Each structure stands twice: as structure tokens, then as C-alpha cells.
Amino acid sequence: MNIERLVSMANQIGTFFATDPDADAASIGIAQHLASCWAPSMRQALLDHLDDRNGEGLVPIVGKALRDHRERLAGRRGHP
Amino acid sequence: MSMHSHHDRGTPARVSSRQVTLSIDGMTVTVPAGTSVMHAAAEAGVDIPRLCATEQLEAFGSCRLCVVEVKGRRGYPASCTTLVEEGMQVATQSDALFRLRRGVMELYISDHPLDCLTCAANGNCELQDMAGRVGLREVRFADGANHLTEAADTSNPYFAYDPAKCIVCSRCVRACSDIQGSFALTTTERGFDTRIAAAGGDDFLASECVSCGACVAVCPTAALMEKSVIELGQPRRSVTTTCAYCGVGCALDAELQGDRVIRMVPNPAGGANRGHACVKGRFAWGYATHADRITTPMIRSSIHEPWQAVSWEAAINHAAAEFRRLQEKYGAESVGSITSSRCTNEETYLVQKLTRAAFGVNNVDTCARVCHSPTGYGLKQTLGESAGTQDFDSVMQADVVLVIGANPTDGHPVFGSRLKQRLRQGAKLIVVDPRAIDLVDTPHVRASQHLKLRPGTNVALVNALAHVIVDENLLDEAFVAARCEAEPFAKWRAFIADPRHSPEATAAVTGVAATELRAAARLYATAGNGAIYYGLGVTEHSQGSTMVMGIANLAMATGNIGRPGVGVNPLRGQNNVQGSCDMGSFPHELPGYRHVSDEATRKQFEAAWGVPLSGEPGLRIPNMFDAAIGGSFKGLYVQGEDIAQSDPNTRHVTAAMEALECLVVQDLFLNETAKFAHVFLPGASFLEKDGTFTNAERRISRVRKVMPPLAGHADWEVTQMLANALGYPMHYADPAEIMAEIARLTPSFHGVSYARLEELGSIQWPCNEAHPSGTPTLHETEFVRGKGRFMLTEFVATDERVNRRFPLLLTTGRILSQYNVGAQTRRTANTVWHPEDLLELHPVDAEDRGIRDGDRVGVASRAGETVLRAKISERMQPGVVYTTFHWPGSGANVVTTENSDWATNCPEYKVTAVQVSRVEQVSAWQQQYARFSAEQAALLKDRSGTKAADAPV
Numbered sequence A: 001m002n003i004e005r006l007v008s009m010a011n012q013i014g015t016f017f018a019t020d021p022d023a024d025a026a027s028i029g030i031a032q033h034l035a036s037c038w039a040p041s042m043r044q045a046l047l048d049h050l051d052d053r054n055g056e057g058l059v060p061i062v063g064k065a066l067r068d069h070r071e072r073l074a075g076r077r078g079h080p
Numbered sequence B: 001m002s003m004h005s006h007h008d009r010g011t012p013a014r015v016s017s018r019q020v021t022l023s024i025d026g027m028t029v030t031v032p033a034g035t036s037v038m039h040a041a042a043e044a045g046v047d048i049p050r051l052c053a054t055e056q057l058e059a060f061g062s063c064r065l066c067v068v069e070v071k072g073r074r075g076y077p078a079s080c081t082t083l084v085e086e087g088m089q090v091a092t093q094s095d096a097l098f099r100l101r102r103g104v105m106e107l108y109i110s111d112h113p114l115d116c117l118t119c120a121a122n123g124n125c126e127l128q129d130m131a132g133r134v135g136l137r138e139v140r141f142a143d144g145a146n147h148l149t150e151a152a153d154t155s156n157p158y159f160a161y162d163p164a165k166c167i168v169c170s171r172c173v174r175a176c177s178d179i180q181g182s183f184a185l186t187t188t189e190r191g192f193d194t195r196i197a198a199a200g201g202d203d204f205l206a207s208e209c210v211s212c213g214a215c216v217a218v219c220p221t222a223a224l225m226e227k228s229v230i231e232l233g234q235p236r237r238s239v240t241t242t243c244a245y246c247g248v249g250c251a252l253d254a255e256l257q258g259d260r261v262i263r264m265v266p267n268p269a270g271g272a273n274r275g276h277a278c279v280k281g282r283f284a285w286g287y288a289t290h291a292d293r294i295t296t297p298m299i300r301s302s303i304h305e306p307w308q309a310v311s312w313e314a315a316i317n318h319a320a321a322e323f324r325r326l327q328e329k330y331g332a333e334s335v336g337s338i339t340s341s342r343c344t345n346e347e348t349y350l351v352q353k354l355t356r357a358a359f360g361v362n363n364v365d366t367c368a369r370v371c372h373s374p375t376g377y378g379l380k381q382t383l384g385e386s387a388g389t390q391d392f393d394s395v396m397q398a399d400v401v402l403v404i405g406a407n408p409t410d411g412h413p414v415f416g417s418r419l420k421q422r423l424r425q426g427a428k429l430i431v432v433d434p435r436a437i438d439l440v441d442t443p444h445v446r447a448s449q450h451l452k453l454r455p456g457t458n459v460a461l462v463n464a465l466a467h468v469i470v471d472e473n474l475l476d477e478a479f480v481a482a483r484c485e486a487e488p489f490a491k492w493r494a495f496i497a498d499p500r501h502s503p504e505a506t507a508a509v510t511g512v513a514a515t516e517l518r519a520a521a522r523l524y525a526t527a528g529n530g531a532i533y534y535g536l537g538v539t540e541h542s543q544g545s546t547m548v549m550g551i552a553n554l555a556m557a558t559g560n561i562g563r564p565g566v567g568v569n570p571l572r573g574q575n576n577v578q579g580s581c582d583m584g585s586f587p588h589e590l591p592g593y594r595h596v597s598d599e600a601t602r603k604q605f606e607a608a609w610g611v612p613l614s615g616e617p618g619l620r621i622p623n624m625f626d627a628a629i630g631g632s633f634k635g636l637y638v639q640g641e642d643i644a645q646s647d648p649n650t651r652h653v654t655a656a657m658e659a660l661e662c663l664v665v666q667d668l669f670l671n672e673t674a675k676f677a678h679v680f681l682p683g684a685s686f687l688e689k690d691g692t693f694t695n696a697e698r699r700i701s702r703v704r705k706v707m708p709p710l711a712g713h714a715d716w717e718v719t720q721m722l723a724n725a726l727g728y729p730m731h732y733a734d735p736a737e738i739m740a741e742i743a744r745l746t747p748s749f750h751g752v753s754y755a756r757l758e759e760l761g762s763i764q765w766p767c768n769e770a771h772p773s774g775t776p777t778l779h780e781t782e783f784v785r786g787k788g789r790f791m792l793t794e795f796v797a798t799d800e801r802v803n804r805r806f807p808l809l810l811t812t813g814r815i816l817s818q819y820n821v822g823a824q825t826r827r828t829a830n831t832v833w834h835p836e837d838l839l840e841l842h843p844v845d846a847e848d849r850g851i852r853d854g855d856r857v858g859v860a861s862r863a864g865e866t867v868l869r870a871k872i873s874e875r876m877q878p879g880v881v882y883t884t885f886h887w888p889g890s891g892a893n894v895v896t897t898e899n900s901d902w903a904t905n906c907p908e909y910k911v912t913a914v915q916v917s918r919v920e921q922v923s924a925w926q927q928q929y930a931r932f933s934a935e936q937a938a939l940l941k942d943r944s945g946t947k948a949a950d951a952p953v
């Protein structure tokens, strides 16, 4: 799946939660949103992007959420 | 006059805490104070003759046929305009009354053609009935001046006006003003020369008339008559069903001869419409039997090959084998489905069940993705339930109505009429819209405020409204303290109080002056019951979900929630979009909005369905497209949706369609999506099946079959066959059984059954042990999630910004006579009102570009370019252009981009940066579209193989 698009969608989510003055709460919010609304393959593609290309293009708060909650967000590889 | 007019009690029912007892022809009757003598008599079983009165309208007292005698009073008062009084003694029969009524009738008939035998209303005419009732035998003034030779007005495609048959009862005039609110009819002259005329034009078609049919429904004679009745004769039987167009969900009576529809009339008992309808539901049903209907299943191996007509069995087996092949080759997740917001709840439920249980994946989505998915998300986060909070009746108790990003008089016409009724009674109106929609200034209605914001700045605006409410101490502190979570509220209060949200600060972004915005906020917060109604102008933005939360915050902050007259009311687009969401059409939610990861719920469904279910969300529609282009998504089952026309960035969508190895489309017509399909399964229209639809008020109403399915099967049967062919058994005998399963598995539907619907007419969910008759108003004593939760709603400008290359903002919408992608309405006479999609632009922008009204203009965005004709309009603000998307060749969605709501991926249809210029010919996309459509039409025409009739399953 087109990684630029996933990155920009993730950044939009990050921007919404970034308003929360509590950084940990924001990180949990992002992770929860991704876990509950994104197919595992999309989450995994984002994690792979974090590992392979150091999350290029991701806003820091999303990178933090992905790292903080990697376990929860990991999905199967390959699809789609 | 419809078939149910025979139960008309003459004047509207009244509600009062005080009861009045009187005697009518010696019978004692007790009715609420304020009731007319005529209505009270009807309650006592006495039907007083009448011509100008009908239960649908306030009494007018012009015909004097309904005279009665009241003991102790002189003269003969009209019973329709005389109100009951305690102890009143009324006589409806006497020699004097008999003579009076006969005299009145004689005058009427003397100016009426006596061609009853050949009249379209014969057998169903109130004038004829009354002549019989009053014993009219001779007419003495027959040779005097009359209107018998006046010409009929047949300009409206659906009804005709024959002035020769008009008795000038003015029911039509009153229906148009009081019910519809269009004021399109007037009475001209006085006395003998009094006539009815359409205002603002030479004839009905050219007038202000919006063809709602209210006048036709109340006309007691054949003066205003449906052309279908004139042509085919009076209907013989009637079946109550639900309109298959918009989310108002009007109850309609299909009046029939055998199984042929003669006309559709609004049902006065309809909970959503209270006896009213619009041009779509009332008249635009001819598509159901249009010659373009495809009634034979078809298959082909590539989209450039001719179709092959095959038996149902062959088509279903082929589709099933293809899906299984794809899953084996590319993995289980390589397939998915799209459910339809135009199909019934039962059908939608089966498609998501097939996807989850037979495909074994959660890749199921619905067109709500592209319209109200942010409503589902935003309201669930704040209030705890993904649905509007009120019934439509509630608007009659509102004191101030805030309409945001919705155009009810076009998109939800029957609600629009209801709203106008309340506004004429004095409720205040605030409109938030980039365009001057009709409501802003329409006969006898004028908005107190029109906040004409720039597209894409909703959240800044709603934050400014909230800021004023906090800043000026207009909060309902007691409500917030009792009903909402304290900590999120404290956070929100601090957030919203920041000066960056003040109207003075946001004016530069929104384009709305601070004084106007402050006035609107004060009005909403202080005028009494404040009700918010919103539409796709709220949801279809990159911050759609944020805006929905902002709206919920506003309602909670002012205590405008949890009782009649207030609330947060999404006006849902398609007839069953609420239902399709309720039924578990989202990839992350099982029926009843329960997340797939919720173990307890999943276990329950696993036990009922006999298969393990995935606890991870599936792909949404745009994710499916991206995955198809990426090569991992290969098979799609689409029931009753036209994603190739309705979804944004058409070229991206069609690239995805072309990347699929198996696209199965189930539809009435070879729609734009079906042009890319490999299997076509004929669909059934709403007239051909049983089921239920759920409207924007959560109202579940029955859809009843009035004719057998043209292709032999209702849509639920087809899904069932496909499931069986996939090896997953489904054996429902009828939709009632499907509803029984839905009710068993969904707490908010526990009390719903076809038997209960029969009893109550319609039911607003939740309907369960706690609410056995349904729930008109949500969140009455506590929010569905317990306490309401305020959310932080920072404004984030969309990435879609104007620049030198694309200096204008395009926003899209819809109009009254056409519906969505137009597949249905384009196949009716509604095209006389909207033969093509136009580009509306402000005179200044037009002048800058040398564009004149009617010129061909190119509209280009970073996604694509299309060509439309220009319509220059003061409704627009400079810098903003507007179009509709009802005609596929217009290519409005070639221009829209893949930008979407952060939370739900609902596309940002409402904001696209474009440039507009005069051009000489259609765009490259349009040329290519025309070629492709011609190719597909030829491939359809050349179809080979068996006919459905010879190939039963």
C-alpha cells in the first residue's frame, strides 16, 4: 500500500491528538485510534516504515506512539 | 384525492390537557379542547359534508357545505371553523341544513363539467360524493357564466391542472403554503372570477412550484390530478411502504392496480413525514420499471469482452469460485464487500455477515464512509451513540435552529418543509454555509444569521461559537456538572477559552465577522430550545469528525440535549444509511456499533454464526482502493452502490477497479461501477421486496413488496445464494427471520420484530426491554456512554489550499430533483428540472475570467479536469464555486481529491482547490469516459447466452 498516503493519514491522526496537553495521553490516543480503525496490514506497513526508513515523513508524536505501543499495533505482514 | 382520504376527519387533531364533552345528534362525545365540531362529529361517527376542509390543513371556512345547528345559537355556523364547547348541543341534520347544503352544491355543480363518467377522478371525487350526500338532483343555473372551457396546464411532468374542474376550495393554495412552505399558488381575482394560479411563472413548470404533490393530494376533484391516474385510471389497492430516496424516510402508500403502481402518495400516519412527500418519493419511481433494468445475471472474463447472460446458478457459482480462487492465491484478506445504503437492513446485514463469516474477513464497508462516517465516530466519542438524538417532530419545539452544512429544502425536502413550518411560527434560524441556500431567504422565512464561512473552516467557526459561550458565561453549568465528565470538561474549558478561538481571532480564517458570530452564539445559547441540524457540509472535510465533536460539545455546553426541541441531528443522505451503519457495515464494528475486538460480542456472534471471527478491523473503501492498486486486494462484492461515480478522485477509483480480478456488482442498472465488473447480479428495487429501512431519526419502517422481483430474486436471496455457494450455509425463509436474528444479537434491537412494526407502524431504536416502544429522544436522563465527554477540537487547516495555480475553492452538493449519483432520478421525468450538472460561480469570478452564463468552463484541480456549463450566481461568495454530481459524464469527482477525514477517511468533497477557465470542448477525461461508456454499452448490447426466464435456478 502506498506508504506516503499511510504516513499522511497517520500524521492527520497525530495532529488531532497533539492538542492534548498530556503527551502520554496523546500517544495512547493515537495508538488506540490506529488499533481500532486501521487494518493490521496498514499498521504493520507503518511500523515497517518506521524501522526501514526511520519513519521518514512522520510527525514526531506519531513516531512516539508507534514506538510506545509497538506490541499492540503489530499486524501480519504482506497484506495488503 | 388518495385512497386514504376516506378516513379524513376534516380538521387536524388537537392535543390539550383539557377535555370537552358535547353532544352531536344526541350522541355524547369527549374531545380535547380546541377541536372543531366537524372533527368531534367524525370521532362520534358522524361524517359532516364538506368541501374546503381536510384533516391535513387548518380549516378555512369557505365552502359552507359543512353548516350545522347549535342549540342556543342563531344561524348556521360552519362546523369546520367552530370549536367545541362544554355542553354544546349540535345537530348535523335538519330540513334547513339540507336545503342550505343542496343550494351550495347546486352552485358548485353549475360551474363544473358534468362528465363524471369519463373523468379521471370518477369513483374517487369528493365533489361527486358530496353531490350524492346532499341529494342533488337538478342544477338550475347550468346555463350561466362558467369556466368550463379553460385550458388545462399540463406543463408539470407528473400532474395536470384542469381549471374547468376547479371548485376554488383553496385547499391546494393552503397545502402549498402551510405544508410545503413554497407559496407557489395563489388565488387571483375575487368572486366569480376567482381562479387558482401558479405564482412566478406562466405555468406550473415555470413557477416556484417544487412538484411536491401536496396540492394534488388534497384536491377534492380532478382539477389537480396525477397524470398516471389520468392515463391509467383509479388505483384499486394500497400498500404502505417507505421511500427509497433520502434519509427522511417518508411513509408512502403505493396505490396499485394489481401489481402495477398507479401512484405513490404520502401516508398521513407516517411518523417521519406526517402525510407529506417530495418530488422524488412522490413521483420519481418510474425507474423501477425502466427499460435499462437488467434482469438477467451476466458474467465475463475481462471488462473488454461482451457480457454473457447466464442462469442465476451459473453466475453465483462463478462468483463464488472466483472469490475462493483469489483467497487461495492472494490470501484471505484479498477480498471484501461493500454494502448498500439503498438496500434494506436485512440485506445489508447479510452482506456483512457473508463477508465476516463466509469470506472470513472484516473487509466490509458502506457508502457511509463517504458521507456520515464522521457522525458515527464523533457522536460515539462524545455522546456514546452513533446516531442523531431526536425525532423530526422535535423541531416543532425548537426555539432556535442552527443549520450547518446542510440544505434541507433540497436534500431532505420533507424535513425542510417541517422546519419552515416551525420557522414561520417564529423560531429563529442560523445558517452556517458557504453558499446562500434557499433557507437563508425564502417566502416568510429569513435567517437571523447567515454565517457565510469559507469552505474548510468549520472547526474554527464552531470553536469560536463555543468560545463565546464560555467567554460570555452562557454555559449551562448545572447540565454540564450533572451530565458530563468533569475532567475532560475542565480541559476543554481551558482550551476553548484561549483567545486564539475568539471570533475576533478566527474571523480572518473563516471570513465571518466577529460581531455576527457573537450574535449567533448568543442566540443559540439563550433563545430557549436550541437544535442543531447538520449535513455533509460538516462531515465531508479533513476535519469532519472533529467538527461533529465540536457540535456535540456545543450542545452539551448549552444543555441542549436530552429533551424534545433540542439535540444534535445529522441529516443522513441515503434512505438507509443509518440502517446500513447499524447493521455492522463498518470494517471495525459488528452490528450495533460494537467493536470487532470486543471479545464478549464476538463470542456471541461466533456462537450464532458457527465460525470464528477476526478481532481486527478490516479495510475501509479507500483502503481497499489503495490496496487494489498496490496489488494485494483482488476481489470485491458491491451491492447497490456506484463507487465509480460517487467516490472522489475518479481516476484513482477506476484504476482500482481495473486492478481487480473479480468485481461482482449487484444493481438495478449497468451503473458506472458495473462497467468494470466481471459478474453482474440483477438487483431488485424497493417495490420488489420486503424488509426495513432506518431513517435519520433511527426510525425503522417497513418496506413492503408490491410487485414480484423483475429478475426473480430479492437482493437478500441473492446474497444468501452466494453464501451457500461459498460453502457457508444461509437458509432464511424471509426477511422477518433475518430481522429476528438481528434483534437477538443486537441489544438496541432486542424489541424489534415485524409483528411489533405492524403494531406500532414504525419504531425508533433503541427498542428493547427498557424501551419497548422505541426511543424518540436519546440521552434523556444520561448519555448512552454514561457521562458526556467534551473533546478538544483544534482547528487544522486542510492541506487543500488555494494557490496561484488553483485559486478557487470547489464545493459540491445536491439538488432537489436529483438523487445522489442519479441512477434512479436520471431515469425519470425529474430530468426536466436538472438536465445537467452546472458550475455555479460568483459574478466577480466569472467576470475575471470572461465567463458568461451558459459558457463551457474547464474545472481543473491537482486530481483532474472536467468541463461543465457555467451558471453565474449571487448565491456564491467570490472565490468559491459549486457543482453537483448527479450526472456521470459531468465528472465532478474527477476533480475532487483523495484527501479525507483524519478519523474515518471520509473524503473531503467539500474543499478542492481549482482553476476555472473558458474552454471550447469537453475534457480529455470526458472524451475517454464517452469512449469507454460506448464500449461498455456495446458489450452489453452484444450480450450472448440464455435469458433469465429460461434459466431458473
Ligand code: SF4
Binding pocket: B165, B166, B167, B168, B169, B170, B171, B172, B173, B196, B215, B218, B219, B220, B221, B223, B224
Ligand atoms: S385545484 Fe383543487 S384544491 Fe385547488 S382550489 Fe381547485 S379544486 Fe380546490
Ligand code: SF4
Binding pocket: B172, B175, B176, B177, B180, B182, B183, B184, B185, B208, B209, B210, B211, B212, B213, B214, B215, B216
Ligand atoms: S406541487 Fe407542491 S410546490 Fe407545487 S404547487 Fe403543489 S403544493 Fe405547491
Ligand code: SF4
Binding pocket: B243, B244, B245, B246, B247, B248, B249, B250, B273, B276, B277, B278, B279, B280, B281, B282, B412, B413, B414, B415
Ligand atoms: S426523497 Fe426524502 S423527503 Fe422526498 S419523499 Fe423520499 S424520503 Fe421523503
Ligand code: FES
Binding pocket: B049, B050, B051, B052, B053, B060, B061, B062, B063, B064, B065, B066, B067, B078, B079, B080, B081
Ligand atoms: S368544509 Fe367547512 S366551510 Fe368548507
